[in-house]
Amino acid sequence: MDAVIRVRDLRKTYGRTVAVDGVSFDVARGEIFGLIGPNGAGKTTTMECVEGLRAPDGGTIDVLGLDPVRDVRALQERIGVQLQEAQLQKRITVREAVDLWAALYRAPVDGGRLLDQLGLREKQHAWFMTLSGGQKQRLLIALALVNDPEVVFLDELTTGLDPQARRTIWELVRGIRARGKTVFLTTHLMEEAERLCDRVAIIDRGRLVDLGTPADLVRRHCPTATVVIVTEAPGAAAAFAAIPGVTSVAHDGDTHTIRGAAGGLVTEVIRCLAARRIDVRDVRTELPTLEDVFLETTGRAMRD
Amino acid sequence: MLRGLWRLTWLEIRIFLREPLGVFGTVVAPVLLFLALGRLLGRRVRATDLAAPDVTRDLPVVVAMLVAVSAILSLVAIMAIYREGGILKRLRATPLRPATILTAHVLVKLLFSTITLALMALAGRRFVPAGAGAPWLPFGLAVVFTVACVLSIGFVIASVVPTARFAQPLGALVLYPMLGLSGLFVPIELLPPALRIVAKVLPFTPAVSLLRGVWHGEAWGSHLGDVAVLALVFALSVALASRVFRWE
Numbered sequence: 066m067d068a069v070i071r072v073r074d075l076r077k078t079y080g081r082t083v084a085v086d087g088v089s090f091d092v093a094r095g096e097i098f099g100l101i102g103p104n105g106a107g108k109t110t111t112m113e114c115v116e117g118l119r120a121p122d123g124g125t126i127d128v129l130g131l132d133p134v135r136d137v138r139a140l141q142e143r144i145g146v147q148l149q150e151a152q153l154q155k156r157i158t159v160r161e162a163v164d165l166w167a168a169l170y171r172a173p174v175d176g177g178r179l180l181d182q183l184g185l186r187e188k189q190h191a192w193f194m195t196l197s198g199g200q201k202q203r204l205l206i207a208l209a210l211v212n213d214p215e216v217v218f219l220d221e222l223t224t225g226l227d228p229q230a231r232r233t234i235w236e237l238v239r240g241i242r243a244r245g246k247t248v249f250l251t252t253h254l255m256e257e258a259e260r261l262c263d264r265v266a267i268i269d270r271g272r273l274v275d276l277g278t279p280a281d282l283v284r285r286h287c288p289t290a291t292v293v294i295v296t297e298a299p300g301a302a303a304a305f306a307a308i309p310g311v312t313s314v315a316h317d318g319d320t321h322t323i324r325g326a327a328g329g330l331v332t333e334v335i336r337c338l339a340a341r342r343i344d345v346r347d348v349r350t351e352l353p354t355l356e357d358v359f360l361e362t363t364g365r366a367m368r369d
Numbered sequence: 370m371l372r373g374l375w376r377l378t379w380l381e382i383r384i385f386l387r388e389p390l391g392v393f394g395t396v397v398a399p400v401l402l403f404l405a406l407g408r409l410l411g412r413r414v415r416a417t418d419l420a421a422p423d424v425t426r427d428l429p430v431v432v433a434m435l436v437a438v439s440a441i442l443s444l445v446a447i448m449a450i451y452r453e454g455g456i457l458k459r460l461r462a463t464p465l466r467p468a469t470i471l472t473a474h475v476l477v478k479l480l481f482s483t484i485t486l487a488l489m490a491l492a493g494r495r496f497v498p499a500g501a502g503a504p505w506l507p508f509g510l511a512v513v514f515t516v517a518c519v520l521s522i523g524f525v526i527a528s529v530v531p532t533a534r535f536a537q538p539l540g541a542l543v544l545y546p547m548l549g550l551s552g553l554f555v556p557i558e559l560l561p562p563a564l565r566i567v568a569k570v571l572p573f574t575p576a577v578s579l580l581r582g583v584w585h586g587e588a589w590g591s592h593l594g595d596v597a598v599l600a601l602v603f604a605l606s607v608a609l610a611s612r613v614f615r616w617e
Contacts, residue, residue, distance in 0.1 A: 142464070151459035154456060156388060169464050170463075205459075
């Protein structure tokens, strides 16, 4: 793997609170890598150590061959950062912010084209305080891209946005990857991680719980799928119980809940329905998600 | 070294001008107040046909110090707002240095303080004629130098105040006693001995001494001690501020 970020045994404490407790992972060039976990899990602290904004208490970090603490100046030219809950001056315009940022870096991209890419052209003369949540976030992403960075850090980038704005941002992030950049993001939204990330690391109470593609993690930790079928056909329960790989069948009136190995359960159930010519009123599948993986691996539900 | 300084300064000037209340409070209100007071005092001076009383004799010095204090307070407040709002945190992730950010804001304050004082001087001449021999140019230079030096005290306070709500009272707590002991209102010789020593080491004292001296036509050369102390205060404050500067 061509790793652009290598983190080994990272530790960070605030007073007596251990925020990050021995975390290790690599981020590959050109991927969208997500750090997921509930608020307070240590995601932001980990990310800010990698960005060079915080000095770790232990462990080593390598970003593009640089040490984020020692080489922070050189690193800042090559990474782009969007911080959680960052704000700009209330009365700065979109265009002024982009131009200011461009003046701070050695090799900035064209500000006008950047605004076009992020759909902010018609808002370029608007004050920051008048932008919507989604527009603010897009501007903050634009600022993270001004220096044409190799690695882009996005911390909780869609928190507080409505679903429409969230989808727009996801498309933008995929566009960043399409231009060959590496994206390192944190989120506490499992749906976001599942749809956006090539690989995710689950972090809880400062420790790394597991790491892999969303599909891998689901297969590894939640190998069970559920199919719910509503049918009045007599003998259906017995037929379902005979399906290969099924571990349990429960029924409540006409509603049958079939559980089994995630791999082939849905296909097998459909085959059975076809072979037995069973008429159904409703079919619903419940495949495990990262949310279930999180519950399984940490023993607690994701909560804000 | 200070990459982005001019762009940031120019940007902060424009942002400041977009806030009508800020411009009113910093430039318009002091000049209007000055005009009103000047009219009152000026008429009384003429009516009693006395030599100008003390307060009008040192009026330019008093005004310069008050404007300097308000510039410091506003510097402290704006840095606190930027810190609280996460603006400093965002700037931290760029190649901007704390010194650049502070310098930009000091330049903005210096500019608007100069404008305010120049307008006051123009307004004041109508009511309290300073006479043809008033040393406007040396005094103007002394004001700019002094304001820049005492603003550096604001650097230090601005570097550490956590929130805007905390900034104003803390700034006032530090600045008003210094102003009170600066010899501006009460001659230092009249203070109790202990306070006299305190007054001698406070940075506002040489500021007032320099301004008053230059206003009354003394040469800069006879105030080299004041200039040296002010320069030292500036150097120490800048060094201290960049060490203790907090981004969040």
